[in-house]
Amino acid sequence: MPEALELLKTRRSLKPVELASPGPSPAEIETLLTVAARVPDHGKLTPWRFIVFEGDARLAAGAAIEAAFRAKYPEATPEQVAYEHKRLARAPLVIAVVSRAGPHVKIPEWEQVLSAGAAAMSLVLAAHALGYGANWITEWYAYDRGVLDALGLAPHERIAGFIHIGRPPGPPEDRPRPPLNEIATRFPMTLPDRRA
Ligand SMILES: Cc1cc2nc3c(=O)[nH]c(=O)nc-3n(C[C@H](O)[C@H](O)[C@H](O)COP(=O)(O)O)c2cc1C
Numbered sequence: 001m002p003e004a005l006e007l008l009k010t011r012r013s014l015k016p017v018e019l020a021s022p023g024p025s026p027a028e029i030e031t032l033l034t035v036a037a038r039v040p041d042h043g044k045l046t047p048w049r050f051i052v053f054e055g056d057a058r059l060a061a062g063a064a065i066e067a068a069f070r071a072k073y074p075e076a077t078p079e080q081v082a083y084e085h086k087r088l089a090r091a092p093l094v095i096a097v098v099s100r101a102g103p104h105v106k107i108p109e110w111e112q113v114l115s116a117g118a119a120a121m122s123l124v125l126a127a128h129a130l131g132y133g134a135n136w137i138t139e140w141y142a143y144d145r146g147v148l149d150a151l152g153l154a155p156h157e158r159i160a161g162f163i164h165i166g167r168p169p170g171p172p173e174d175r176p177r178p179p180l181n182e183i184a185t186r187f188p189m190t191l192p193d194r195r196a
Contacts, residue, residue: 007129012172014133016090019166023054023092028130032095032165035126039118043104047112048119048160051096051151058089064150065141072144087141091164095123096151099158116160123163133168136161 024032033050041047053061062085069076069084076084088094097120101112120136127134141147142159153159 004129008125010174011125011128012174013124013135014168014172016135016137016164018169019091019133019135019164020169021092021166023166024127024130024132029093029095031130032123032126036095036097036119036123039115039122041115042111043107045104045107045112045115047099047101048116049098049100050119050123051098053088053094053096054092058094059085061088061151062086064147065144067150068141068144068146071146084141087139088162091135091166093165095163095165097123097160097163098153099160100154100156101158102156113160120161120163127163127165132165133172135164137164138162 029052033052036050037046065087066081066085070081073080097116099113099116101109101116103109104112124134124136138159138161142162148157148159
């Protein structure tokens, strides 16, 4: 499948502000979520879920981000506050990937977290396959308890990423990628010892 490989080889993140409307249709959003939910999942625990932000809901969520920001930085300028309010409104569609990983008798929590990362990556790739640009970001508000409460996350849930999706302005410029000879070896050749 050369087209699929080409997609994988050329994927690149775009800045959230570069991602223009119109965003994906309801049918396309369903496709995105369907692909994202089809990831390896040891123990079939479904250790992730998704929250879709579109239209005015992006600003409603932004109000919670703004409130948390104001509480942290009472001296913030009106411009900074306005920027925080629009955090989730830069792209037409944002999908939060929520990790629901937790202790389990058999499945390590680490593997559940990895599965959420896989769901986020599938979402990014599916968006590219549909012709959209995407960016997987967390930013400070992914780690703010007040924001997480307002978005409906339970205490044990965490944000794996806010996937921003919209129309790309054009083909993005690439960035240098790590040379394969620095990151891949054949056993028993050893990588430099990184344990120190
Ligand atoms: C879990 C995770 C969180 C990320 N959070 C941010 C972020 O908050 N801000 C940011 O600029 N990039 C963030 N990134 C990096 C971008 O997704 C992206 O990889 C980076 O801009 C490089 O572009 P590329 O994907 O084209 O290589 C994050 C990546 C991951 C995997």
